[in-house]
Amino acid sequence: MLGSTAVEKIIANAVGRRVRVGEFVEVPVDFSYFHDGTGPLIIDALKRMGVEKIKDPDRVGIVFDHSVPPYSDQAATLQAKVRKFARDQGIPKFHDLGEGICHQVVPEMGYVSPGMVVIGADSHSCTLGCFGLFSTGVGATDLAYILATGRIWLKVPETLGIDCKGRLSGKVSSKDLILEIVRMVGTDGATYKALEFSGAAVRHMSQSSRMTVSNMAVEMGAKTGFIEADLKTFEFLGREGKTFRTDTKVERIRVDAGSLEPKVACPGSVANVKPVYEVEGTHIDQAFLGSCTNGRYEDLFEAAKIVRGRKVHRDTRFIVIPASKSTYLKAQKDGLMDIFLKAGAIIGVTGCGPCLGVHMGVLGDNEVCISTSNRNFIGRMGSVKSSVYLASAQTVAASAVEGRITDPRRFS
Amino acid sequence: MIKGSVWKFGDDVDTDVIIPAKYLRSVDQTVWPKHLLEGLDPTFSSKVKTGNIIVAGRNFGCGSSREQAALAIKWAGVSAVVAESFARIFFRNAINNGLPLVECKGISKAVDEGDVIEIDLDSGNVKTKKGILRSSPLPPFLKEILKSGGLVEYYKAKRAV
Structure with missing residues (x-):
């Protein structure tokens, strides 16, 4: 049997059948999250949809991180609207002001695990791909649709492999590595694609360093920044999950982490x-x-x-x-x-x-x-x-x- | 068929220049179109007219997931955006809010600002002064969302069945 990429396998696992690259599928979402920035429009969309109760409050996270504390009366008013929504809907995974940034709090709390389909109403939701799961960012209306139905439409992405050989050392960090990768791929070189980071440099780096790498996948237009889960992943999340691996040939770009110098994006x-x-x-x-x-x-x-x-x-x-x-x-x-x-x-x-x-x-x-x-x-x-x-x-x-x-x- | 005169922009038009973050936390949503593309042309919102079309280069709408970027364009009266390519979150947000998009290779070179172009969403054809450019039409179910007026209306229509 022909192999598949890890991202194809995660989506296939979610929909319960094999999927092909380029195919549009409606995918059940394991976990979705949003913040005080995108929250108000999500609530407006749900209202227009006529949805009074969301489908599954336990599978939703809300983290206030954009205006902490609110910088204007209007920001405070909008936060109050989201706070009331969380209470009315009985959303237990609600983190008010001062808990942290959503992409940090969600994995720290162990709300996600490898193999899941995760959607966030923030472009940097691609960060969570480094936990061996499929995670991508969407806008408010998509997130409202997920809250209402538990599902999202997705185009199964092609995978572009980024093979990072060598080892980061000294004052060179995973930020320098990802900046170099963005330079190589360009701001739209991975549009609609899933990036998969692999190689010795990725295996050696900490889970936190991997988050930095996956975080910037969207700066190349990518849908997610996948990294295969390992013991470091399980340790960070405080839980294990289903590990998916790419076992088919994909287009690859190679980068040598060992010879990198500190970089800056001008x-x-x-x-x-x-x-x-x-x-x-x-x-x-x-x-x-x-x-x-x-x-x-x-x-x-x-x-x-x-x-x-x-x-x-x-x-x-x-x-x-x-x-x-x-x-x-x-x-x-x-x-x-x-x-x-x-x-x-x-x-x-x-x-x-x-x-x-x-x-x-x-x-x-x-x-x-x-x-x-x-x-x-x-x-x-x-x-x-x-x-x-x-x-x-x-x-x-x-x-x-x-x-x-x-x-x-x-x-x- | 969508017909209108063109405002032209370059590559990598990001959501921060489409609508800067400082206007997002407004309870008065009518402010968004007033600051449309302010980062690139502070006078744009006073010039753009209902029915105008935005033409741009590669990676239009890159950056944040703010749906206000698509809404500001729509509420300013822009009837469609034609670009060499779109960033994926912006693409979704536009379709989900009933703002027509056409991904059309070669559009930047075929069109000058002020030109009148014609878009046929069903076929994906774009008629310019230099001839007809062909592009792939949206897949049927995205067309359906767009024709419904957006994802909210699509959801409601499906529920009603």
Whole structure:
């Protein structure tokens, strides 16, 4: 029998029959989630659909992460609407302000497991693909349809394999690896496709580092960023599941993680990636460490190693935001927050922070930010005249200390 | 048949320039079309007229899942978007809200701003001054969602059967 890709097998398992690439299928959804940003439109759509009770409140997660705490009266009003919805529908997996970013909280709570079909009303829902499951982002109306019916229509995606050989080392992280991959694939090189990351570099890296990799699959247009589950996956989730493997030939791109240098995505396009040394010395006004891409404990830890005993540059505001409450607690217990505060960093409330350009570090005209987040579109973090460089936690920390873009390898 | 005059944009038009995040948390949804494509042309919302068509390059609508991007375009009166290719979440959001999309290779080169083009959604053909460009029509069930006016209306129609 001909083999299949892991993603085909997961979808086939969900629909109960074999599926072909390119086929449109209605797929039962194991778990869906959304946040305070997409929530209000989901509720509006359900109302227009005439749905009073959602199908299965236990299979839904809601995490408030976009406006934490609300930055305007209107944001607060919309959050109250979602809060009331969660209560009226009896949704137990509801996480109000301050719990963390949805893509972090959902796996931390063990709401998902390998082999599942997971849909989130946020483009970075592709992050969860690194837990050996199929996860993709949709808009509000699709999510409302899932809440009403428990199903979604999908086109079975073709898989593009990204084979990552070698091993990351020193001040080079999985962020540098994924930036290099985005450069190679381009901003639309994986549109409608599933990316599957594999190889020694992926097997060796932590589950948190894998989340960084899968998180940016959407920046190449991909539907998901699949990574086969292993013991690290089960440990992170606190549960096991059904492990699916690709056993057919797919198109592959190869990248050598062992020879990578720190990278930065220059303003305007995530694929505009250069080695850090090529833009070293560029003045920055702000450095941001956080987001669903790089706000995890290991990111804070690596950044703290660089900042420890040093001061943030006087012309730079360094904003640090842990991706979840549990990340925050562990970082605080281990003294990382002390290091950041003493160095002159500003610690923000757990959530998406300034990534989407509405609060907690919005950029003014002509300002420059180096950020661990995932998008550097025009105006993404504030003024349309501002610019954003994307880099690893190490590069952002080194740059915060120097007040200009700096290769983290300069710090021992 | 959809006929209208064209506003032209380039590649990788992302959802942050279509509708910046700072306008999303508004309880007054009529503000969205007022800021349509503000990131690329601050005067666009005052120029765009009902029935106009947006033509763009590759990867239109890339970025976030914000459905407001498709809604802002629709509510500004734009009758269709024709692009070399679309980002997948935007594609879904547009169909789900009854905004017609046509993925049409070669459209950028065949059309100038201000041209009048004609779109036949059934065949996928786009009539330009340089001739007819052929594209794959939407699969039948997506056409059905679009013809219903969106996924909400589709759901209601199915329930009624």
